[in-house]
Amino acid sequence: MIGQLKDEVRLLVQDYLSDPLSGRGIKALREQGRLHEAACAWAALALRGQRVLLTGQQAKLDLAADHAEGKWVNVGLTLAPAGEASWAFAGRFTMCPKASPGCMRTCVGNRGQGRAKKDGGAMDHGYVARCGRTIALAFDRPRFKQLLESEVRRAAYDAAYDGAKLAVRPDVASDEQRLAAFLASLRGKFDNITVPVATIYGYTADPECLEWDDGVHRILSRKENNDADVMAALASGHSVAVVFDAKKGALPTRWRGYPVIDGDVHDLWFLRLDGPTVVGLSLKGRRLEKAMARAKGFAVAPETNNNPTAEAVA
Numbered sequence: 001m002i003g004q005l006k007d008e009v010r011l012l013v014q015d016y017l018s019d020p021l022s023g024r025g026i027k028a029l030r031e032q033g034r035l036h037e038a039a040c041a042w043a044a045l046a047l048r049g050q051r052v053l054l055t056g057q058q059a060k061l062d063l064a065a066d067h068a069e070g071k072w073v074n075v076g077l078t079l080a081p082a083g084e085a086s087w088a089f090a091g092r093f094t095m096c097p098k099a100s101p102g103c104m105r106t107c108v109g110n111r112g113q114g115r116a117k118k119d120g121g122a123m124d125h126g127y128v129a130r131c132g133r134t135i136a137l138a139f140d141r142p143r144f145k146q147l148l149e150s151e152v153r154r155a156a157y158d159a160a161y162d163g164a165k166l167a168v169r170p171d172v173a174s175d176e177q178r179l180a181a182f183l184a185s186l187r188g189k190f191d192n193i194t195v196p197v198a199t200i201y202g203y204t205a206d207p208e209c210l211e212w213d214d215g216v217h218r219i220l221s222r223k224e225n226n227d228a229d230v231m232a233a234l235a236s237g238h239s240v241a242v243v244f245d246a247k248k249g250a251l252p253t254r255w256r257g258y259p260v261i262d263g264d265v266h267d268l269w270f271l272r273l274d275g276p277t278v279v280g281l282s283l284k285g286r287r288l289e290k291a292m293a294r295a296k297g298f299a300v301a302p303e304t305n306n307n308p309t310a311e312a313v314a
């Protein structure tokens with residue numbers, strides 16, 4: 001994480017920690033359009049253990065149980081993408097140092113997508129929760145990690161009780177890879193007390209993170225500005241995620257010579273990788289977002305260049 005919370009944000013969270021707002025109070029702030037205050041109040045409730053950090057509500061995570069090999073429960077941590085929470089921070093701030101203009105337009109965590117169905121599709125609810133989690137993390141990282149650990153532990157128990165395995169994606173809408181490494185490091189701890197383990201996985205735009213030997217399943221996200229990194233990752237045996245300008249179910253079977261699997265089916269691609277693989281995703285979002293993603297080169301045409309040695313390596 002880059003940057004520190006602004007003093008006024010820190011003071012407000014502190015205030016809400018000692019005198020918390022109820023969920024209804026936060027809703028009232030949202031309805032008045034006071035979203036930054038609502039996010040600070042949300043962060044305080046989270047740090048008091050009165051808000052859930054992990055969610056299984058995001059559309060992609062919901063799909064795991066029905067389609068994956070075996071029975072899986074898929075949960076994720078949705079922080080604020082890129083600079084969405086920058087208003088709360090002093091100086092330069094981003095949760096995604098390698099984000100591109102194209103990916104920011106179509107990010108699952110931004111205001112165009114990721115609306116909670118149970119909230120009637122209201123976008124502010126998700127915005128407040130994403131910013132609230134991010135502020136909580138910056139306000140008290142050790143406490144945040146402690147809460148996250150206990151949620152993962154509980155989720156692993158619950159999944160095991162139902163005869164399922166747990167997969168956790170800590171980077172649903174950020175590139176915060178240190179939390180993923182932290183959760184993966186708990187594996188030994190969980191094993192010691194015979195608690196079922198969780199599989200930690202995610203997507204990153206930082207090729208260096210692919211080399212971390214921390215037990216996290218990671219693939220590199222292709223963007224309009226990292227083609228060379230993507231081809232280098234594939235050539236060295238890693239897998240990548242590519243957004244195709246195609247409808248769901250109409251993804252190509254190969255891209256630049258590498259096999260493509262359908263990443264829209266569910267998010268548990270780590271079960272299906274066989275050597276360097278392209279996890280294909282169809283372009284999503286509203287018309288304008290899709291048009292921007294095409295124009296910027298974030299989404300690639302399915303038929304473009306199936307030759308692994310051509311253009312992108314240059």
Ligand code: SF4
Pocket residue numbers: 081082095096098099100103104106107108109172173174175205
């Ligand atoms: S890097 Fe990933 S999480 Fe961050 S803005 Fe881009 S798509 Fe969203």
